[in-house]
Amino acid sequence: xxxxxxxxxxxxxxxxxxxxRIYDFxxxxxxxxxxxxxSVWRKEKGGSLANLIQPFTPLLISFVGRASLKxxxxxxxxxxxxxxxxxxxxxxxxxxxLLLKLVGRNIPHPELFGYYSKSLDALKSASSxxxxxxxxxxxxxxxxxxxxxxxxxxxxxxxxxxANYLYEPTHGFTKIQSEIVNEGGRxxxxxxxxxxxxxxxxxxxxxxxxxxxxxxxxxxxxxxQSRSLFPSx
Amino acid sequence: xxxxxxxFKNKVSDISAFDSLVSAFCCLPGVGAKTAQRMxxxxxxxxxxxxxxLSEALQNALKKIGKCKLCRNLSEGExxxxxxxxxxxxxxxxxxxNPADVFAIEQSGTYRGLYFVLMGYLSPLDGIGPDEIGxxxxxxxxxxxxxxxxxxxxxxxxxxxxxxxxITKLVGLQGIQISRIAHGVPIGGxxxxxxxxxxxxxLSGRRLIxx
Ligand SMILES: [Zn+2]
Numbered sequence: 001x002x003x004x005x006x007x008x009x010x011x012x013x014x015x016x017x018x019x020x021r022i023y024d025f026x027x028x029x030x031x032x033x034x035x036x037x038x039s040v041w042r043k044e045k046g047g048s049l050a051n052l053i054q055p056f057t058p059l060l061i062s063f064v065g066r067a068s069l070k071x072x073x074x075x076x077x078x079x080x081x082x083x084x085x086x087x088x089x090x091x092x093x094x095x096x097x098l099l100l101k102l103v104g105r106n107i108p109h110p111e112l113f114g115y116y117s118k119s120l121d122a123l124k125s126a127s128s129x130x131x132x133x134x135x136x137x138x139x140x141x142x143x144x145x146x147x148x149x150x151x152x153x154x155x156x157x158x159x160x161x162x163a164n165y166l167y168e169p170t171h172g173f174t175k176i177q178s179e180i181v182n183e184g185g186r187x188x189x190x191x192x193x194x195x196x197x198x199x200x201x202x203x204x205x206x207x208x209x210x211x212x213x214x215x216x217x218x219x220x221x222x223x224x225q226s227r228s229l230f231p232s233x
Numbered sequence: 234x235x236x237x238x239x240x241f242k243n244k245v246s247d248i249s250a251f252d253s254l255v256s257a258f259c260c261l262p263g264v265g266a267k268t269a270q271r272m273x274x275x276x277x278x279x280x281x282x283x284x285x286x287l288s289e290a291l292q293n294a295l296k297k298i299g300k301c302k303l304c305r306n307l308s309e310g311e312x313x314x315x316x317x318x319x320x321x322x323x324x325x326x327x328x329x330x331n332p333a334d335v336f337a338i339e340q341s342g343t344y345r346g347l348y349f350v351l352m353g354y355l356s357p358l359d360g361i362g363p364d365e366i367g368x369x370x371x372x373x374x375x376x377x378x379x380x381x382x383x384x385x386x387x388x389x390x391x392x393x394x395x396x397x398x399x400i401t402k403l404v405g406l407q408g409i410q411i412s413r414i415a416h417g418v419p420i421g422g423x424x425x426x427x428x429x430x431x432x433x434x435x436l437s438g439r440r441l442i443x444x
Binding site: 012014051052054055056057077080081083086087089090093094096097100225226228229 | 358360362398402
């Protein structure tokens with residue numbers, strides 16, 4: 001298989017024997033893939049092309065090989081590198097970590113690819129990082145078939161604005177008799193409905209909690225590392 | 234490395250000694266199976282004296298070379314030569330990713346301050362956080378010593394920049410001057426051949442030459 005000029009972002013790179021490298025790319029039509037770049041390739045191009053392969057840089061990559069073993073043959077810059085000022089780079093790395101740890105290899109996710117690119121731009125320019133981060137998490141979960149049902153509870157009844165709910169990743173929201181659970185584990189109906197409408201202002205703490213629970217359920221054993229470097233507020 | 238087996242047809246145990254030497258060479262950067270086999274053959278067949286010197290030097294280096302307690306650079310003593318040199322400017326500290334970077338800066342002959350070697354960069358995806366690159370020790374040094382300026386010379390990669398930023402925040406609270414080395418067009422380079430990321434860096438880091 002020979003693929004030419006595939007839009008891609010680098011998610012992660014690691015050294016591979018013989019001074020080669022393995023790159024994990026998120027590509028438009030092939031999803032998350034691992035590609036080997038031979039040391040020869042890096043030397044021949046004077047290293048300058050290999051230097052282009054940085055995270056958050058829109059690339060066009062060409063590669064050959066089967067699903068399990070692909071070899072990089074060419075790289076071009078598709079657009080300018082998205083420079084993140086200061087701590088926002090850690091938020092951007094967090095998106096990469098989510099993709100690496102949750103998305104299966106060699107499965108196309110073209111819409112997620114577009115959303116990722118848009119989210120990087122939003123992370124660069126938005127006044128707060130919360131909105132782009134939460135939106136990306138929600139989109140990613142939906143794309144992978146783990147969508148959180150924000151409109152109906154576990155019995156199929158529409159979420160009631162005035163009711164209190166418990167949330168479990170396996171069941172969704174379950175209505176509870178008001179104050180028997182402390183605030184840390186409880187969700188207000190009106191907050192859930194606001195999330196469903198994409199109105200994240202004012203519910204950011206609850207939404208963050210909801211997404212953490214859901215993401216860590218789907219991550220299983222894998223832990224997210226980049227959060228530890230997030231700006232402390 | 235079955236290809237080498239022709240050497241020792243009769244003694245199975247020798248084959249494994251040769252093979253393990255070959256695979257030991259494979260740990261070197263840029264050395265694949267073929268090159269490793271050539272190196273092993275050369276040492277065993279043609280230069281046994283050299284092989285013995287190499288083996289001793291390697292053992293010796295492993296025994297003697299550790300990390301400097303102050304700067305984390307490779308050192309034969311508890312403290313490295315640079316850290317104990319009284320002629321070095323102790324108010325300046327340059328943060329680099331690797332010992333090779335120290336060599337490179339020393340080669341330039343323009344820097345007379347101290348170093349701090351991270352032995353890597355912040356890379357959350359590889360589980361490398363501030364503690365793994367010694368930033369706890371670094372902060373203590375900044376507090377305890379009379380340091381006036383920290384020069385951040387991490388690489389101009391995403392991770393290098395992220396690391397530089399993290400250190401800036403760490404040091405910023407201590408009221409010490411922080412600078413970042415300039416990145417730009419290489420000497421003797423031609424603009425049209427410089428990649429656009431580098432050029433963008435060079436432009437954004439431009440210097441005023443007249444007022
Ligand atoms: Zn030292």
